[in-house]
Amino acid sequence: MRRSWAAWLAILGRREGGASLAVFRIITAAALIYNLVPAILRGLVEVLWVDAQYGGGYRPLSGAGSWLVSLLGGPTPAVVWSLVGVTLVAGVVLLVGAGGRIGGRLVALVALQGMFAISMINGDAKGSYDALLCNSLWLLVLGDGTATLSLDARRRGGRWRSDLAVAAWPRYLVIAQIIAVYASTGLHKVSAFWLPMGGYTALYYILLQPTWHRWEMYWIAWVFPLTQVLTALTWIWEVSFPLVGLYLYLRQRPGKGGRLRRLITRWDLRTPYVLFGVSMHLMIFLLMEVGPFSFITLAYYPCLYRPEELRRAAAWIGARLRRLRGVGSASSAA
Amino acid sequence: MSTREEAKEGAAPPTVAEASAEAAGAGAAKPGLLAHLLGIFVIYHLAAVVIQAIPDPGVGLRRSAWREPTVQQEFKVWAEFFSGFGREVTVDELQDRLWTIAKGFTDGRAALAKPFGPYAHYIGVRQPWRMFVAPHRFPTALVIDVQEGDTWRVVYADRSTEHTWRERTFSHDRMRAAIFRYGWPGYSGIYRDFSRWIAGMAAADFPEASHVRVRMFKRRSPTPEEVREDRVPKGESIYPMTIPLEAWR
Numbered sequence: 001m002r003r004s005w006a007a008w009l010a011i012l013g014r015r016e017g018g019a020s021l022a023v024f025r026i027i028t029a030a031a032l033i034y035n036l037v038p039a040i041l042r043g044l045v046e047v048l049w050v051d052a053q054y055g056g057g058y059r060p061l062s063g064a065g066s067w068l069v070s071l072l073g074g075p076t077p078a079v080v081w082s083l084v085g086v087t088l089v090a091g092v093v094l095l096v097g098a099g100g101r102i103g104g105r106l107v108a109l110v111a112l113q114g115m116f117a118i119s120m121i122n123g124d125a126k127g128s129y130d131a132l133l134c135n136s137l138w139l140l141v142l143g144d145g146t147a148t149l150s151l152d153a154r155r156r157g158g159r160w161r162s163d164l165a166v167a168a169w170p171r172y173l174v175i176a177q178i179i180a181v182y183a184s185t186g187l188h189k190v191s192a193f194w195l196p197m198g199g200y201t202a203l204y205y206i207l208l209q210p211t212w213h214r215w216e217m218y219w220i221a222w223v224f225p226l227t228q229v230l231t232a233l234t235w236i237w238e239v240s241f242p243l244v245g246l247y248l249y250l251r252q253r254p255g256k257g258g259r260l261r262r263l264i265t266r267w268d269l270r271t272p273y274v275l276f277g278v279s280m281h282l283m284i285f286l287l288m289e290v291g292p293f294s295f296i297t298l299a300y301y302p303c304l305y306r307p308e309e310l311r312r313a314a315a316w317i318g319a320r321l322r323r324l325r326g327v328g329s330a331s332s333a334a
Numbered sequence: 335m336s337t338r339e340e341a342k343e344g345a346a347p348p349t350v351a352e353a354s355a356e357a358a359g360a361g362a363a364k365p366g367l368l369a370h371l372l373g374i375f376v377i378y379h380l381a382a383v384v385i386q387a388i389p390d391p392g393v394g395l396r397r398s399a400w401r402e403p404t405v406q407q408e409f410k411v412w413a414e415f416f417s418g419f420g421r422e423v424t425v426d427e428l429q430d431r432l433w434t435i436a437k438g439f440t441d442g443r444a445a446l447a448k449p450f451g452p453y454a455h456y457i458g459v460r461q462p463w464r465m466f467v468a469p470h471r472f473p474t475a476l477v478i479d480v481q482e483g484d485t486w487r488v489v490y491a492d493r494s495t496e497h498t499w500r501e502r503t504f505s506h507d508r509m510r511a512a513i514f515r516y517g518w519p520g521y522s523g524i525y526r527d528f529s530r531w532i533a534g535m536a537a538a539d540f541p542e543a544s545h546v547r548v549r550m551f552k553r554r555s556p557t558p559e560e561v562r563e564d565r566v567p568k569g570e571s572i573y574p575m576t577i578p579l580e581a582w583r
Contacts, residue, residue, distance in 0.1 A: 009365045009373050017350045042502045044509065047531075058531030059524050067456060116458035124515050124524065125508040128465050134458035163349040169376060176380055184387035184463040191468030192411035205469030208555040210492045211514040221561035291507035293465075307350075 011172075015165040017307030018147030022097065024174060025108075025145030027299035028136040029095035031292045032111060035133060036088050036118075045084055049121045051075045057122070065121040068113055075121045087114030094140070097150020104146035112137035129293040135177055136299060143170025171303045178300035179245045186238030194235045200228040202235075212288045237276050244273050244304065270304050277301065379459070382450035385443075386461035392440035393464060398519040400429065403554075404471045474517030474550040476504065477571070480536055480543035489540070491551070500535060517550045522573075529575040537582030549574040 039045055050056025051064075054076050061075045072079045090111035093099060099107045112134055119130035144166040146152045153162035192198035193205065204227040207217045220227055247269040250261045278301070281294035302310055399405060409425045409432075416423040454460045475492035478499065489499035492513070503509060516525045529548040536546040553569025560566060 005373065006365075009369050012372055012376060013365070013369065015348070015350070038506065039508065042506050044503065044506055047503065048508055048512075052527065052531075059527045066458070112458055122508075122512070124512040124521075127507065127511055128462055131458075131460045131462050134460070138457055138459055163351070165348050165350045165352065169372075173376070173379065177383060180383045180387040180461060181463050184389065184461060185465045188389045188464045188467045190389075192408055192415065193469050197415040198411050202466070202469050204558065205471060205555050206466055209470050209473045210475040211470075211473060211510050213493070216493065218556075218561045218566075221556075221558040224558040289505075289507050289510065291511075 012167075012169045014168040016168045016171070017311075018144060018162070018164060018166040019149065019307035019310050020171050020303045020305060021140075021143050021145045021166060021174075022147065022149040023302040023310065024136070024171075024299050025094060025097060025140055026149065027302075028133070028140060028296065029091050029111075031129075031296040031299060032091040032115060032133060032137070033088065033095065034292050034295060035115070035129065036084060036091070040084065040088075045080060046077055048125045049075055049080045049084075049118060050077050056080075059122070059124075061121055064123070066113075066117040068117040069121060080118070080121070083114050083118050087111055087118065090114060094145075097146040097152055099146060100152055101144055101146070104144065104150075104152065105141050108137050108140035108145070112141060127291050127293065129291045129296055132181065132293065132296045136174075136296060139170055139174050139177065142173065143167065174300055174303040175245060175248065178297070178303075179242050181297070182238045182241035186235060186241070189235055189238070194231060200231040203227045203231040207287060212290055214287060214289055217287070233276070234280060237273065237280070241273065244269055248304070274301055274304065378450075378453075382453050382459055383461060385446050386450060386454065386459075387463060388443050388446070390440065390443060390462075390464065391436040392444070394467075395433075395436055395440060396520060400433075402472070402518065404468070407471050408468060469555075472552055472554050474514075474552045474572070476513050476516075477549050477551045478532060478536070479547045479549075480540045481545040481547070482540070482542045486547065489536075499539065516573075517552070525573060526575065529577060533577040533579060534582050537579040540579075543579055545576055545578050547574055547576045 039048065046056030047058060049061070051061040051074060052059055053062065056077055057075075063070075063074075065075055069075055069079065069083075072082075087110070090107050093107045094104075094111055097104065099105075115130065115137065116134045119126045119134070147164040147166045148162040149160055150162075153164075154160050156162060189202070191202060193202040194200070204220060204224055207213055207220055207227070243264070247264050250257070251265045278298065281297055284290060285294045305313070394400075400409075406425070409428055413423050413425045413428045416428065450459075476490070477488060477492070477497075478490040479486045479488050488494075488497045490501070490504060491497040492504070492510075504513065512528075515521055516528060529546075532548050533546045536543060540546075549571040550573050551569055552572050554567045556566045
């Protein structure tokens with residue numbers, strides 16, 4: 001027991017570069033802004049979140065909202081607009097990465113409590129993306145997301161990038177969170193239509209639902225077999241996503257252990273899961289209007305990689321782009 | 335103190351290289367109290383995430399929702415599946431058994447999740463990942479008509495390119511989520527408030543109109559064969575609310 005506890009504390013004591021968490025911070029902050037700005041521009045702030053008795057919304061909302069809304073006196077126009085304004089400002093500060101190690105976390109906490117308060121006011125108008133966004137922001141309170149790719153780094157060392165080490169465990173919690181999201185949503189899908197007995201027709205019928213699709217989708221009847229394959233793949237991908245976590249855990253000691261460990265760590269499982277995930281979220285974004293869910297989810301993907309892996313990937317992409325540009329300018333010169 | 339000042343005074347956190355060197359030479363260092371507390375907290379957090387992410391059937395545990403044709407179709411398919419094992423299982427029998435199991439499961443899950451209630455309530459660490467659990471085979475779409483003289487005309491219909499009154503309001507994803515819910519039973523009170531709010535806007539935007547009618551157009555989604563053969567089901571209007579606009583003038 002004592003050895004296990006010491007091993008656990010050793011894992012929590014690990015430090016690494018801050019790039020993965022910084023990318024997570026940037027995408028999360030952008031998603032937070034994207035979550036609020038369209039509602040403001042469409043004049044929906046008061047409609048959705050102000051209690052009808054104050055002349056704003058369409059329904060009574062007294063007693064609704066998080067503890068913060070109750071503390072502030074309920075969903076009045078002043079309270080709701082203050083929450084929206086403060087959350088939006090916190091989102092911008094988070095995006096640029098200012099505030100320092102402590103201040104940056106406080107900014108994330110303000111953004112979290114603001115978003116949590118707003119989203120809990122009208123239960124009918126909230127989505128899973130609100131909960132995911134709040135989880136993301138809490139992870140940015142726990143971890144130092146402003147160490148690099150931030151205004152802080154620029155002020156500190158004159159460069160946007162920094163080699164400051166941050167605790168690795170918040171990134172591990174980011175990975176645990178995305179595994180929980182996918183595995184849980186997969187296990188929730190108990191409808192027969194996700195499974196063989198329902199003919200794998202779930203995606204076909206979901207894409208026909210007027211609530212979620214971007215435009216009329218009857219054309220998918222002509223690619224129905226493809227929707228069946230994607231239904232099966234989506235469900236399998238979701239419920240088996242914990243394998244990515246298992247892979248990341250087991251690969252820490254390559255060559256050790258039994259056949260199962262060797263089998264799971266033989267290939268980098270992240271690549272197929274990430275490729276499928278990115279494609280699926282892009283498809284959802286193109287075909288359906290489900291709010292910023294895909295956007296927020298994609299923030300989690302960089303954290304599946306260690307900062308040095310991200311740096312190598314960025315260098316590889318940069319080299320390819322430079323080579324392409326070189327080919328382009330050479331052919332235009334010719 | 336700014337981070338830059340911290341760096342000048344040597345109080346800034348270590349770089350990756352320094353942290354690695356420190357870790358290599360710190361094999362025998364004893365973890366302090368903070369490290370132990372962090373260890374406990376991270377276990378609590380992980381338990382909160384995992385236990386709250388356990389599927390919660392309680393959300394859909396309403397007899398009125400179970401009577402909806404979409405849900406009944408699910409029961410039918412599952413009853414046929416279980417009957418395939420040799421003993422016939424009727425839809426009613428399946429529903430009753432499932433109701434008991436789901437209630438027990440929901441109670442057990444709630445007991446497990448109780449220690450994490452304050453964490454979810456105050457911090458916002460909630461895990462509601464109940465997304466697209468089943469396709470809605472009988473989806474609804476919001477339709478709004480106004481009466482001008484003796485004539486009714488449609489002014490808004492979900493996803494219509496022709497009837498687009500206040501489309502920017504109704505098509506926002508949060509509003510769509512709400513409208514989706516109002517097509518299910520159990521929302522009659524809020525649906526009435528929602529319709530009255532629409533009436534207020536209609537009174538302002540259509541000075542000639544005497545009434546507004548808010549309804550949900552419900553239609554079975556066509557099978558691929560029906561779409562290909564151009565046999566899309568007809569559908570019907572449900573929950574019609576006709577409201578005179580005098581009160582807003």
